[in-house]
Amino acid sequence: MTTLQKFWVFGILKALxxxxxxxxxxxxxxxxxxxxxxxxxxxxxxxxLFPAFTFIVDYLIFTKNDKLDS
Incomplete structure (x- = not known):
């Protein structure tokens, strides 16, 4: 399982x-x-709205950090 897949699984669980x-x-x-x-x-x-907003912010931070690591 890639890190992006892990993010989606645990990010959705956190939001729910x-x-x-x-x-x-x-x-x-x-x-x-x-x-x-x-x-x-x-x-x-x-x-x-609040969990959706935090999920979007987490995703933006995750993708920014993922691009920096590459």
């Missing part, structure tokens, strides 16, 4: 884990307080 953690944290904060701090649409938007 981060997505799940964001959803769980905001859902639990809402259940503790008794009311939602932010709406469900904002929670889902944050849980998709």
């Amino acid at each position: 884990t981060l997505c799940t953690m964001i959803i769980v944290v905001f859902r639990e904060i809402g259940s503790i307080d008794g009311f939602n701090t932010i709406g469900a649409d904002t929670t889902y938007m944050l849980s998709i």
